[in-house]
Amino acid sequence: MPEPMISLEGVTKVFPGSAAPAVDNLTLEVAAGEVAVLVGHSGCGKTTTLKMINRLIDPTSGRITVAGEDVMTVPAPELRRRIGYVIQQIGLFPHRTIADNIATVPRLLGWDRTRIDERTDELIALVDLDPALRNRYPRELSGGQRQRAGVARALAADPPVLLMDEPFGAVDPIVRSRLQDELLDLQRRLHKTIVLVTHDIDEAIKLGDRVAILQVGGVLAQHDSPAAILRDPAGPFVEEFLGSDRGIKRLSLMPIRDVPLEPGPVVSRAADPEEARAAMARYGVDWFGILDDGNLEGWAWAADLEQGPIASLPARSFRVRLGYDDSLRDALDTVITSHTGVAPVFDGERFVGMLTAEAISRELAR
Amino acid sequence: MGFFADLGRWFLENWSGDAGWLVRIWQHVEVSAVAVVAAVLVALPLGAWLGHTGRGGLAVVSVVNIGRAMPSFGILALALPFTIWLADTVWFIDNGLGFAPTFVALFALALPPVFTNTWAGIRGVDPEIVEAARGMGFTGRRLLRDVEFPLALPVILTGVRVTAVQVVATATLGALVGYGGLGRYIIDGFATQDDVRIVAGALLVAALSVLTEAMFSLVERRVVSPGLGIERQTTVPTPETRFRNGEHPEAVLS
Numbered sequence: 001m002p003e004p005m006i007s008l009e010g011v012t013k014v015f016p017g018s019a020a021p022a023v024d025n026l027t028l029e030v031a032a033g034e035v036a037v038l039v040g041h042s043g044c045g046k047t048t049t050l051k052m053i054n055r056l057i058d059p060t061s062g063r064i065t066v067a068g069e070d071v072m073t074v075p076a077p078e079l080r081r082r083i084g085y086v087i088q089q090i091g092l093f094p095h096r097t098i099a100d101n102i103a104t105v106p107r108l109l110g111w112d113r114t115r116i117d118e119r120t121d122e123l124i125a126l127v128d129l130d131p132a133l134r135n136r137y138p139r140e141l142s143g144g145q146r147q148r149a150g151v152a153r154a155l156a157a158d159p160p161v162l163l164m165d166e167p168f169g170a171v172d173p174i175v176r177s178r179l180q181d182e183l184l185d186l187q188r189r190l191h192k193t194i195v196l197v198t199h200d201i202d203e204a205i206k207l208g209d210r211v212a213i214l215q216v217g218g219v220l221a222q223h224d225s226p227a228a229i230l231r232d233p234a235g236p237f238v239e240e241f242l243g244s245d246r247g248i249k250r251l252s253l254m255p256i257r258d259v260p261l262e263p264g265p266v267v268s269r270a271a272d273p274e275e276a277r278a279a280m281a282r283y284g285v286d287w288f289g290i291l292d293d294g295n296l297e298g299w300a301w302a303a304d305l306e307q308g309p310i311a312s313l314p315a316r317s318f319r320v321r322l323g324y325d326d327s328l329r330d331a332l333d334t335v336i337t338s339h340t341g342v343a344p345v346f347d348g349e350r351f352v353g354m355l356t357a358e359a360i361s362r363e364l365a366r
Numbered sequence: 367m368g369f370f371a372d373l374g375r376w377f378l379e380n381w382s383g384d385a386g387w388l389v390r391i392w393q394h395v396e397v398s399a400v401a402v403v404a405a406v407l408v409a410l411p412l413g414a415w416l417g418h419t420g421r422g423g424l425a426v427v428s429v430v431n432i433g434r435a436m437p438s439f440g441i442l443a444l445a446l447p448f449t450i451w452l453a454d455t456v457w458f459i460d461n462g463l464g465f466a467p468t469f470v471a472l473f474a475l476a477l478p479p480v481f482t483n484t485w486a487g488i489r490g491v492d493p494e495i496v497e498a499a500r501g502m503g504f505t506g507r508r509l510l511r512d513v514e515f516p517l518a519l520p521v522i523l524t525g526v527r528v529t530a531v532q533v534v535a536t537a538t539l540g541a542l543v544g545y546g547g548l549g550r551y552i553i554d555g556f557a558t559q560d561d562v563r564i565v566a567g568a569l570l571v572a573a574l575s576v577l578t579e580a581m582f583s584l585v586e587r588r589v590v591s592p593g594l595g596i597e598r599q600t601t602v603p604t605p606e607t608r609f610r611n612g613e614h615p616e617a618v619l620s
Contacts, residue, residue, distance in 0.1 A: 093513060108502070
C-alpha cells in the first residue's frame with residue numbers, strides 16, 4: 001500500500017472530567033483519493049476523531065499524520081487551511097454573500113482579488129450553483145443550495161483532504177440522495193481524500209470506498225470496503241448495526257455483470273419446436289425467448305407453437321429488461337415482480353442472458 | 367392657550383447667544399457624545415475580547431452591573447469632590463465643576479450597557495459558525511474581527527443606541543454641577559418658577575433623545591450586514607435563543 005494520506009496511530013482522546021475515553025487507541029489509515037466513512041451511533045467518537053485530524057480537538061495520546069506530516073508539528077490555523085471542512089449546518093457565514101463565503105480560505109491565504117474572483121466563479125460552476133446566487137446571503141438559499149455552497153467553500157483552496165461532518169444531515173431525504181450522487185460525481189473528477197462522518201449506514205455504504213464502523217468509546221469495530229463488511233461482518237455489533245436487511249444492502253453494491261447469467265429458455269428463429277420444448281422443460285416454464293441473429297426479439301407461449309413454425313411466430317416483447325450495470329438490488333425487484341421469475345439482461349442492445357431469483361440468492365450465499 | 371403662545375415666544379426669543387438653546391444643545395450633545403465615545407472605546411474592545419475568549423466574562427459583567435445599580439445622580443455627587451481634586455492636581459483639567467463631573471457620571475452610566483451587550487453579543491454568536499471558522503483556519507484575532515464581531519453587531523449597536531439615548535436624557539443633570547446643556551433651563555426654571563422655561567427645556571431634551579434614537583437606528587441599518595435579516599436589527603433576540611446554557615445575563619437591554 002502506498003503512503004496513506006491520513007494516518008491515525010493509537011489515537012486516544014479522553015475529555016477532561018470524563019473517565020472513559022471518547023476515542024480509544026484508534027488506528028486507521030486513509031489512502032490518497034479514497035472516501036473513508038466513519039460511521040456509528042451517537043457517542044461513538046466519530047466526530048471527535050474527525051476533529052482531531054484538523055486539530056479542533058487535540059488527541060490525548062497517539063499520532064496523526066496528514067500527507068506524512070505530524071499534525072501537531074504544524075500551527076493549527078495553517079494546517080486547517082490545507083484541509084477542507086464541511087459541517088452539518090454547513091456553517092456558512094450569515095453576514096457574508098455566497099461569493100464571500102466561498103472565498104473564505106483563499107482570503108485567509110492572501111490570494112489576490114482577481115485570482116479569488118476567478119476561483120469563486122469556477123467553484124460555483126463546479127458544484128452546479130446558479131451564478132445568480134453569487135451575491136445572495138445564505139438565508140436566501142435553500143438547504144441544498146447552502147450545502148453546495150458549503151462544499152464549494154471547502155474546496156476553494158483546492159485542499160487535497162476534505163473532512164465532512166454529517167454534511168447531508170440538514171437536508172430532506174430526496175435532496176440528500178441527490179447531493180450524495182453529486183458528491184460521488186465530484187469525487188470522480190477531483191480525487192480528493194475525503195473523511196466523512198455519518199450515523200447513517202446506508203449513506204456510509206453508498207459513499208464510502210472504505211467504511212470504519214465505530215463502537216461507543218471510539219473502538220473500531222470494523223474497517224473495510226462496504227461489500228466486505230456486508231458480506232462478512234466482524235461480530236454481532238457490526239451485524240446489528242448493519243440492520244436486518246443486510247442482504248438487500250449488499251445487493252445494491254453488486255452489478256449484474258458480476259453474476260453468472262443463464263442462457264435461459266431461448267432458441268433461435270430457425271430452431272424447430274422440439275428444441276423450444278426442451279428449453280422450456282429445462283427451466284420449467286411455459287414460454288421461450290426468440291433469438292434472431294443474437295438479438296433477443298421477444299418471446300412466445302408454449303401454446304403458440306401450435307400455430308406454426310417458430311420462424312413465423314409473432315414475438316411478444318419483454319416488459320422487463322435489465323441493464324448489465326444495474327445493481328442486483330434493482331434486478332431483484334424486477335425479477336420478483338415479473339411473474340416468470342426471470343428477466344433478460346442486456347449490455348446496451350445486446351442480449352447477454354437471463355437473470356433468475358435463484359442466481360441472485362446463490363450470489364448472496366457465496 | 368396663553369401658555370403655548372408663551373412657549374412659542376420663548377423658542378423664538380431664546381435661540382441665540384451664550385444662553386440660547388442652540389448653544390445649550392451643542393453643550394448637551396458635546397458632553398453626551400464624549401461620554402458615549404469614551405465608554406465605547408473602553409467597553410467595546412474589553413467586552414469583545416472577554417466575549418471572544420469566554421474567560422472571566424461573567425465575573426466582569428457582574429462587577430460592571432454593580433455600577434448600573436448606582437443612580438447617576440449619586441455618581442454625580444460622588445464625582446464632584448473627585449473632579450475638584452483632579453482639577454487641583456492635574457494640569458490639563460482647569461475646572462473641577464461643570465464638564466468634568468458630568469462626564470464622569472455619564473461615562474459611568476454608559477460603560478456597563480455597552481460592555482454587557484458587546485460581551486453578550488459576542489458570546490451569543492452561533493458556536494457552530496465559530497467552529498466552522500476555526501476549522502477553516504481562522505486565527506483568534508481574525509475570527510473576532512471577521513466573524514464574531516460582525517455577527518454580534520446588531521446586539522452591540524442596540525446597546526450603544528439605548529445607552530446613547532439614556533446618556534442624552536441624563537446629561538440634563540449636568541446643570542446641577544455647573545455645566546451648561548439643556549438641563550440649565552429645567553434647573554433654572556425651577557429656581558425662578560418659570561414653567562415656560564422648564565417645559566421648553568424638557569421638550570428640547572425629549573426631542574434630542576428621539577433624534578439620537580433615530581440616528582442610531584439609521585446607522586444600524588447601514589452597517590449591519592443585510593444577510594443578518596432586518597428583524598435582528600430592530601429588536602434584541604430573546605436570551606433563550608441567543609445564549610448558551612449558564613450564560614444568561616439578565617443585563618441585556620431590551
